[in-house]
Amino acid sequence: MTTTPEFDPHARFEGESYQDILDRDSREVPECLRAEKAPYLGSDSVPATHYTSQERSDLEAEHMWMRVWQMACRVEEIPNVGDHLVYDIIDKSVLIVRSAPDRIQAYYNTCLHRGRKLATQAGHKSEFRCPFHGFTWELNGDFRSCPTPWDYQHLNKEDLQLPELKVGTWGGFIFINFDKDAPELMDVVGPLDWHFKDWHLEDRYIHYHVAKVLPCNWKVAAEAFMESQHAPTTHPQIQTHVTDVNSQYDVFSDYVTRQISAGAEPSPLMDRDSVSEQRIVDDMLSRRYKMYKDVEGVPPGITARRYMAQSVRDNLQAHNGHDYDKCSDAEMLDSILYNLFPNFSVWGGMKPTRIYRWRPNGRDVDSSIMEVYQLDMVPRDGPRPQPSPMRVLSEDERWSDAEELGGLGVIADQDMGNLPYVQEGLKATGNNKVHFANYQDMRIRQHHIMIQRYIDEGLSS
Numbered sequence: 001m002t003t004t005p006e007f008d009p010h011a012r013f014e015g016e017s018y019q020d021i022l023d024r025d026s027r028e029v030p031e032c033l034r035a036e037k038a039p040y041l042g043s044d045s046v047p048a049t050h051y052t053s054q055e056r057s058d059l060e061a062e063h064m065w066m067r068v069w070q071m072a073c074r075v076e077e078i079p080n081v082g083d084h085l086v087y088d089i090i091d092k093s094v095l096i097v098r099s100a101p102d103r104i105q106a107y108y109n110t111c112l113h114r115g116r117k118l119a120t121q122a123g124h125k126s127e128f129r130c131p132f133h134g135f136t137w138e139l140n141g142d143f144r145s146c147p148t149p150w151d152y153q154h155l156n157k158e159d160l161q162l163p164e165l166k167v168g169t170w171g172g173f174i175f176i177n178f179d180k181d182a183p184e185l186m187d188v189v190g191p192l193d194w195h196f197k198d199w200h201l202e203d204r205y206i207h208y209h210v211a212k213v214l215p216c217n218w219k220v221a222a223e224a225f226m227e228s229q230h231a232p233t234t235h236p237q238i239q240t241h242v243t244d245v246n247s248q249y250d251v252f253s254d255y256v257t258r259q260i261s262a263g264a265e266p267s268p269l270m271d272r273d274s275v276s277e278q279r280i281v282d283d284m285l286s287r288r289y290k291m292y293k294d295v296e297g298v299p300p301g302i303t304a305r306r307y308m309a310q311s312v313r314d315n316l317q318a319h320n321g322h323d324y325d326k327c328s329d330a331e332m333l334d335s336i337l338y339n340l341f342p343n344f345s346v347w348g349g350m351k352p353t354r355i356y357r358w359r360p361n362g363r364d365v366d367s368s369i370m371e372v373y374q375l376d377m378v379p380r381d382g383p384r385p386q387p388s389p390m391r392v393l394s395e396d397e398r399w400s401d402a403e404e405l406g407g408l409g410v411i412a413d414q415d416m417g418n419l420p421y422v423q424e425g426l427k428a429t430g431n432n433k434v435h436f437a438n439y440q441d442m443r444i445r446q447h448h449i450m451i452q453r454y455i456d457e458g459l460s461s
């Protein structure tokens with residue numbers, strides 16, 4: 001007689017875990033990498049229409065996007081009084097300005113006369129003068145003047161004060177929130193703050209910033225970066241040196257999730273004896289990441305992980321003057337991806353920090369914008385480099401055409417090879433169900449739980 005194995009909601013890959021790999025680190029591993037929090041979030045499926053229906057997308061727009069903290073830009077992008085930039089989300093536009101040396105404000109980007117956008121691109125201004133009829137505001141949102149004041153005597157100072165959004169900063173990022181009653185940013189950032197306490201986000205600068213419109217819903221794009229079970233199939237070339245099915249997943253709070261895959265370690269799906277330490281190093285070098293350059297053969301008796309971690313320490317120190325000697329192998333090599341709900345992903349560790357941001361492309365449920373940033377440490381002896389401007393890839397350009405991405409371009413193109421067909425497949429569904437894994441898709445489950453929570457709260461209020 002055969003028996004059905006009992007359902008184990010906490011089932012895990014049975015081989016070596018990420019924590020086991022950390023046990024072999026050459027340094028003390030930071031406490032945050034030892035933290036684990038993997039609640040069972042249920043096994044429900046999600047309707048495919050949550051990715052494809054305009055009605056659902058409109059609910060997200062009204063009840064979620066108008067109430068969540070969103071990373072708008074970096075502090076370094078508006079260093080001087082009068083520096084400003086524009087952040088667009090759905091059909092809203094936000095004007096973010098440094099209005100005083102220690103003050104950043106965000107306005108609805110709409111002239112209070114007849115509604116023209118006050119600004120359409122980043123720049124530097126001493127006042128905001130609408131290009132249509134010349135109504136003018138101070139940087140702090142106070143109304144200054146208009147060409148024919150005798151005709152506007154019915155409007156008082158308050159009528160003409162630029163409406164503001166909530167603004168918060170964390171880690172050198174500027175966040176905005178349309179909801180005046182939203183919790184404070186730091187209450188939402190929560191555990192991220194101590195996780196990043198030694199990773200110096202404020203002391204980094206934008207080394208590159210690349211954006212592209214994708215033919216899929218924003219969640220399809222974002223969720224392709226919330227699990228690594230797709231790696232063996234989608235990115236088979238990294239199996240020798242990035243772990244996958246034993247990646248660790250955590251849900252630390254309603255808003256903060258994480259996944260970690262070890263670097264310079266082969267996938268546990270590979271026959272370990274068939275992957276030499278030299279093969280691991282060679283395959284890593286072939287991926288053209290600048291932080292791996294100038295390394296040679298692996299000396300006998302040293303693991304690829306220790307060898308490559310030291311090469312990254314040496315290369316980064318030679319490049320920026322900071323001392324990485326105490327940093328663990330994990331902080332030098334591993335893919336440590338945090339998400340702050342709903343659309344901001346920041347890599348942990350001490351290597352160059354990668355940032356992902358996903359947004360709907362206007363009201364189009366089938367289109368999204370993905371951006372990739374790399375933040376490098378400001379050199380120890382300064383000066384702070386200028387942040388790189390955003391490069392927008394055209395529809396015909398591949399991510400690998402952006403040479404600044406290095407080896408990431410090929411990986412991103414492989415990811416993008418799936419996404420349009422995910423969107424099309426979701427529309428072609430025969431049962432309107434998307435089935436998630438219990439553990440490996442845990443971050444995606446949490447993502448949908450939170451979106452639903454915002455929609456439910458919005459509908460009931």
Ligand code: FES
Nearest residue numbers: 111113114130133
């Ligand atoms: S719309 Fe801006 S001044 Fe008229």
Ligand SMILES: [Fe+2]
Nearest residue numbers: 224234235415
């Ligand atoms: Fe991928």
